[in-house]
Amino acid sequence: MKAKELKVMSVAELETKLAELKKDLFMLRMQHATNHLDNPVKISAVRRDIARVKTVIREKELEQ
Numbered sequence: 001m002k003a004k005e006l007k008v009m010s011v012a013e014l015e016t017k018l019a020e021l022k023k024d025l026f027m028l029r030m031q032h033a034t035n036h037l038d039n040p041v042k043i044s045a046v047r048r049d050i051a052r053v054k055t056v057i058r059e060k061e062l063e064q
Contacts, residue, residue: 001049001052003052003055003056006052006053006056007056007059009056011057011060011061014053014056014057014060015057017053018050018053018054018057021046021049021050021053022050024046025043025046025047025050028042028043028046029043
């Protein structure tokens, strides 16, 4: 997910995306704990996506 894609989304859409990413991160952590996760790099990729979404949300708050 690119920051450009996120900047065109509304705050409500971003918050929905954030909740979805947090749920995905939880599921990946559970799979990792039970040794069912094939690619542990996905965890860090989802964490970065969460950070990007939070950054764009904060930028939009500061604009207002």
